Amino acid sequence: MRGLLALLVLTACTAAPPAQPVPDAGGIVDPLSMPAQATVNLADVPSVETCKACHPRQAADWAGSRHAYAVRDPVFQALVGARHAAFAGQQDKFCVQCHTIAGVRSLAVVPGFQFSDLPAVPMEGVTCWSCHAAASIARLHNAGLNMANDGAMRGNLVQPLANSPHGTVAAPFLQSAEFCGTCHEIVELHGLPLERPYSEWADSPSARVGQSCADCHMPKYDDVAALGGPPRTGLRSHRFVGLDPPGAREAATADERAAWVADRDALLATAAAVSIAPGPTHAGDTMTVTVNVTNRIAGHSLPTGSTFIRQCWLEVRAVDSAGKVLYETGTFDANDDLRDRWSALAPYGDPDLVSFSSAFVDGSGQPTLFPWLAVEHHRNQLRAGEQRTYSFFVQVPAGVTGPVQLTARLRLRTYPPFLVRLLGLDAALPTVLLTDLATAATAVSF
Ligand code: HEC
Ligand code: HEC
Ligand code: HEC
Ligand code: HEC
Ligand code: HEC
Structure with a gap:
């Protein structure tokens, strides 16, 4: 209640x-x-x-x-x-x-x-x-x-x-x-x-x-x-x-x-594909990481259905051989929420976040979670068969301990935990299901 x-x-x-x-x-x-x-x-x-x-x-x-x-x-x-x-x-x-x-x-x-x-x-x-x-x-x-x-x-x-x-x-x-x-x-x-x-x-x-x-x-x-x-x-x-x-x-x-x-x-397993490729770089410079993501479903967009409730996004990480995180986007705050507008702990804390879900905007131009308050529905789904390319910029420190491990995952989650908590359904949190639709990884030596 x-x-x-x-x-x-x-x-x-x-x-x-x-x-x-x-x-x-x-x-x-x-x-x-x-x-x-x-x-x-x-x-x-x-x-x-x-x-x-x-x-x-x-x-x-x-x-x-x-x-x-x-x-x-x-x-x-x-x-x-x-x-x-x-x-x-x-x-x-x-x-x-x-x-x-x-x-x-x-x-x-x-x-x-x-x-x-x-x-x-x-x-x-x-x-x-x-x-x-x-x-x-x-x-x-x-x-x-x-x-x-x-x-x-x-x-x-x-x-x-x-x-x-x-x-x-x-x-x-x-x-x-x-x-x-x-x-x-x-x-x-x-x-x-x-x-x-x-x-x-x-x-x-x-x-x-x-x-x-x-x-x-x-x-x-x-x-x-x-x-x-x-x-x-x-x-x-x-x-x-x-x-x-x-x-x-x-x-x-x-x-x-x-x-x-x-x-x-x-x-x-038939839904998506992801690939990841580093651009030319050396220690102390910015590495451009290119991620390709493809909706392999011939029948509709990805995600589809309740796209305003579902979360579908790219997680990209660069980690050096000592386990130090050089770059990350699409990772969670301590509540397991994405660090987007609805995060209680790190709102707007992930400016590079690529989300394929949809979002509502109300009559005063503010984001809203509820369809009945919405006047606009902003969509970023991948259309059937569509492939898109995104670039991410990783600062590689001068004294990096290589190799640097690069990973990309296309993740799909039934509900965002913050919404489940907002509805007073904390007991349902364990039923939230997170699926990796596609994963890619590569290592860069320095
Ligand atoms: C007492 C047994 C019985 C009950 C109870 C029953 N059915 Fe059937 N139903 C059959 C039989 C027998 C067939 C024909 C099967 C065949 O020809 O292979 C059939 C066929 C069907 C078909 C295919 C019809 C077609 O034209 O292709 C549907 C759909 C169906 N049933 C739905 C239901 C539903 C929904 C219920 C519950 C409301 C129900 N049935 C209850 C025995 C039953
Ligand atoms: C070529 C195969 C294919 C066809 C055709 C297809 N789907 Fe799907 N559908 C999928 C796959 C794969 C997924 C899993 C990925 C996902 O959840 O978005 C899916 C997911 C879904 C979901 C779950 C979405 C979510 O996130 O809650 C719904 C609902 C759905 N499809 C409805 C439909 C409807 C309705 C049609 C016809 C108008 C249809 N699908 C046609 C393959 C297909
Ligand atoms: C036109 C028919 C229709 C209406 C009207 C409708 N729904 Fe649904 N609802 C669906 C379908 C179809 C799905 C499955 C979509 C999916 O799984 O992505 C669904 C899925 C859902 C889910 C997600 C359940 C899950 O799969 O995890 C919720 C929650 C929900 N609806 C709530 C609502 C609410 C609240 C309203 C009123 C604002 C509403 N629905 C109006 C057809 C409808
Ligand atoms: C969301 C819609 C939907 C629901 C709910 C549904 N069916 Fe069906 N059912 C279908 C469709 C579609 C077919 C395939 C028809 C065709 O082959 O053209 C089908 C086929 C059948 C058939 C023919 C044999 C077969 O399995 O293909 C039977 C019998 C049947 N359903 C019984 C049931 C019974 C009993 C239930 C409830 C327990 C049920 N259906 C629920 C949509 C539904
Ligand atoms: C009478 C309305 C109705 C019809 C007709 C109907 N659906 Fe649904 N469907 C729903 C609702 C409502 C839900 C969401 C239930 C929920 O999760 O709360 C749903 C959910 C689903 C899901 C689960 C999606 C997920 O998130 O896992 C699939 C798959 C699906 N429907 C496929 C079909 C297909 C295929 C047909 C046609 C053969 C069909 N439905 C016809 C109302 C309908």
């Missing part, structure tokens, strides 16, 4: 007034994704538990995915709480419309709601029903799916068995990037684009060769699609591997977790 209070104080100090008026007690309305009247009857929305009996593999894989964690995630809940506080409880629905379609369209989520009061099905997050009861695509952002109420499950099996307890409807759109883009493309109420993996994809080499999100995030395997069904080829993994570790860690066995982490590591 102390953290949330600190957050509100910070909001009050740095924030311009919200870009749109606080809506009336009826809450905000979007006819499709945040309707004023219920368009879904929660009693008709099946729990994942129902599907598990016949689709155990999909259910187990999904349970480790972020889709299963989309409402239970404490960082999500804390941020929704902050928005709730900023808008006197009237805007809760905006953040929840994709994280639980069932909750918002059934009006289980009402203005001023508490997560602890939500029924079980909305707490399940992005469930089987969220995707397999989608009738069609209405728009390519903000939960742009029309939901069916016929109880049939949409899919692309060739001649699905007729004995399933649910009807089946062929739905080629499920295979498309557009389908994922209905949620993986977020536009704030006042029009500011927040997350854009779909538009990045639409402009990428993957789009040109017809490689969809599922081709990388739902790799194929052969098995039965349902217990008692015929063997099938080309089924799709429901782990939805991305940057995050398994979401429902507590539910997974050690073997399941290991398989999951292996999938994640395999995906991340």
Whole structure:
């Protein structure tokens, strides 16, 4: 709670007034994704538990995915709480419309709601029903799916068995990037684009060769699609591997977790490349160090998604043979925070820092952490396939004890520790995950 209070104080100090008026007690309305009247009857929305009996593999894989964690995630809940506080409880629905379609369209989520009061099905997050009861695509952002109420499950099996307890409807759109883009493309109420993996994809080499999100995030395997069904080829993994570790860690066995982490590591290993090269130099002079960084993902920018929460940056170090640090950028302060504007111990202490994340600016030109206060979104992501070159200048002392070891790492972190502390979630600090996407090293003799 102390953290949330600190957050509100910070909001009050740095924030311009919200870009749109606080809506009336009826809450905000979007006819499709945040309707004023219920368009879904929660009693008709099946729990994942129902599907598990016949689709155990999909259910187990999904349970480790972020889709299963989309409402239970404490960082999500804390941020929704902050928005709730900023808008006197009237805007809760905006953040929840994709994280639980069932909750918002059934009006289980009402203005001023508490997560602890939500029924079980909305707490399940992005469930089987969220995707397999989608009738069609209405728009390519903000939960742009029309939901069916016929109880049939949409899919692309060739001649699905007729004995399933649910009807089946062929739905080629499920295979498309557009389908994922209905949620993986977020536009704030006042029009500011927040997350854009779909538009990045639409402009990428993957789009040109017809490689969809599922081709990388739902790799194929052969098995039965349902217990008692015929063997099938080309089924799709429901782990939805991305940057995050398994979401429902507590539910997974050690073997399941290991398989999951292996999938994640395999995906991340394809993401980037880094190289490092020293310029000509001698002791007592300035050495120009050139670092090349490449986004090897053909399908979208790096980072993508919640780029304003993620941290993605270059760490570059030069260390002499006695272990003395001659140069460093992209290293942490004693709180494990980058020494950027948000560092409590060394704000603006790393002028050379190269960050590929994005940042919000509010109406008074000040940096803000919160999308609802932002009027600008500054991006520095590496586009699909893009390579960039950066130069760093290392002062080499006259009496250097060579060789000097040069290293460069492209690092990606789920959350900045300062944000986790600001939200009062110190207990979640050990879950912050830091991954080195690519590393390069070389030595220079003197
Ligand atoms: C248009 C659908 C949509 C809306 C609206 C939306 N989100 Fe999300 N949210 C997503 C998707 C998709 C991701 C996954 C992106 C990623 O992992 O980078 C996500 C990821 C997140 C995460 C990161 C969880 C993780 O993977 O570690 C947080 C926190 C979050 N959202 C909070 C919010 C808040 C707060 C709001 C309201 C301001 C909001 N979301 C509105 C779709 C949405
Ligand atoms: C985020 C969307 C999404 C969620 C959530 C989701 N699925 Fe799927 N599912 C898909 C996509 C996409 C396919 C592949 C469709 C295709 O091949 O065209 C698929 C395929 C399937 C298939 C066909 C066989 C196969 O595995 O490829 C079954 C059965 C299935 N899902 C069941 C489930 C169950 C059960 C759950 C919940 C535990 C679930 N799905 C959750 C998107 C989703
Ligand atoms: C009593 C068993 C049973 C239950 C419970 C069940 N299914 Fe199925 N489902 C089947 C069978 C059988 C098939 C056809 C498998 C085949 O032909 O290989 C199937 C097929 C599917 C397909 C593929 C449809 C297509 O046209 O490609 C999807 C998607 C699906 N189920 C989702 C779900 C979801 C979501 C739930 C929970 C709401 C669920 N199922 C509950 C037995 C079940
Ligand atoms: C060519 C393969 C490829 C395609 C196509 C692709 N991705 Fe990714 N995606 C990756 C890789 C590799 C990563 C891991 C690096 C990262 O986290 O940025 C990733 C990461 C992500 C993340 C996690 C980002 C984060 O930091 O939270 C999301 C969300 C995502 N992709 C969504 C999508 C969506 C939606 C599409 C389709 C519109 C898509 N991806 C298409 C390869 C791909
Ligand atoms: C109904 C909305 C919805 C749809 C449709 C949807 N997603 Fe998601 N997805 C989310 C949300 C919300 C999250 C973030 C959950 C969280 O971490 O809190 C997410 C997270 C993810 C992640 C995890 C990213 C990470 O940080 O590790 C991947 C990968 C992903 N989605 C892939 C897909 C793909 C591929 C499709 C299309 C087949 C798809 N999603 C369709 C809502 C959706």
